Amino acid sequence: MTSPAHNVAAEHLLAVEQVSCVYGGFKAVDSVSFSLQPSELLGIAGTNGAGKSTLFAAIAGQQRASTGTIVFNGTDLTRLEPYQRARLGLVRTFQIPREFKSLTVHENLLAGAPNKEGEQLFAALVNTRARQQRERELSEKADEVLEFLNLSKVRNVPALNLSGGQKKLVELGRVLMLEPRCILLDEPFAGVNPVLIDQLSEHIVTLNQRGIAFVLIEHHLQALKKLAKRLIVMDRGSILAQGDPQSVLDDPQVQLAYMGGVA
Numbered sequence: 001m002t003s004p005a006h007n008v009a010a011e012h013l014l015a016v017e018q019v020s021c022v023y024g025g026f027k028a029v030d031s032v033s034f035s036l037q038p039s040e041l042l043g044i045a046g047t048n049g050a051g052k053s054t055l056f057a058a059i060a061g062q063q064r065a066s067t068g069t070i071v072f073n074g075t076d077l078t079r080l081e082p083y084q085r086a087r088l089g090l091v092r093t094f095q096i097p098r099e100f101k102s103l104t105v106h107e108n109l110l111a112g113a114p115n116k117e118g119e120q121l122f123a124a125l126v127n128t129r130a131r132q133q134r135e136r137e138l139s140e141k142a143d144e145v146l147e148f149l150n151l152s153k154v155r156n157v158p159a160l161n162l163s164g165g166q167k168k169l170v171e172l173g174r175v176l177m178l179e180p181r182c183i184l185l186d187e188p189f190a191g192v193n194p195v196l197i198d199q200l201s202e203h204i205v206t207l208n209q210r211g212i213a214f215v216l217i218e219h220h221l222q223a224l225k226k227l228a229k230r231l232i233v234m235d236r237g238s239i240l241a242q243g244d245p246q247s248v249l250d251d252p253q254v255q256l257a258y259m260g261g262v263a
Ligand SMILES: Nc1ncnc2c1ncn2[C@@H]1O[C@H](COP(=O)(O)OP(=O)(O)OP(=O)(O)O)[C@@H](O)[C@H]1O
Pocket: 023, 028, 046, 047, 048, 049, 050, 051, 052, 053, 054, 055, 095
């Protein structure tokens, strides 16, 4: 199955059009186009080095796209910084969790929270009642997120003492503090035990049912197939196939790219 030409219309939550990313002279992402509907759960699979994480970096703003446009909820993001994209509701997690190791789980979530007043020096210096109230609200919100993710029992544990799977949950918690409309998850199941994979999958489904759209990069194809209604497979910087997950995985080109068959 080859990808049909994409009509990137304004009603899409996310529209990625002809995006390329270059490292030195090497094109890691080569003219990729796809779109995401509000509340959709889209999977991205592909060989190692296919450009999946680089594509996320281009969408979330850590990497400048060398060509192409990225439109989120009607706003052209192409020149915006990551924090500006996050404010618009577009957030990502990283393949290797980026927790603050010496901070507790609860503090890690607070560190991810938007800090509206913090940008103004004056406001940062005066500890007003409004500010204290906001800090209390954020702390309560972090506790709600921890409860939702079944992390309350490790609330006060330094992040460095968590298991790989718990760190992935904290990553998810950190982005949930930003009340996103769309979460890009980079290999959430890598290094996570099967019980936690099921738990994490349930959280993703619940959040998706509440209206949060997801794009999920994952090598764990069985877990991905259970979640994603639509799948994109990338190979060497390009989209090789997209559509319903099983037919994409059965595609001879995809099978060939993975050399030896998948799923
Ligand atoms: N910062 C960088 N500088 C130079 N090359 C890079 C950089 N980051 C990634 N690359 C290269 O770009 C290509 C795409 O990498 P990327 O990490 O996006 O792939 P991926 O599909 O996420 O792979 P994986 O499944 O292994 O995580 C690879 O060839 C990689 O070596």
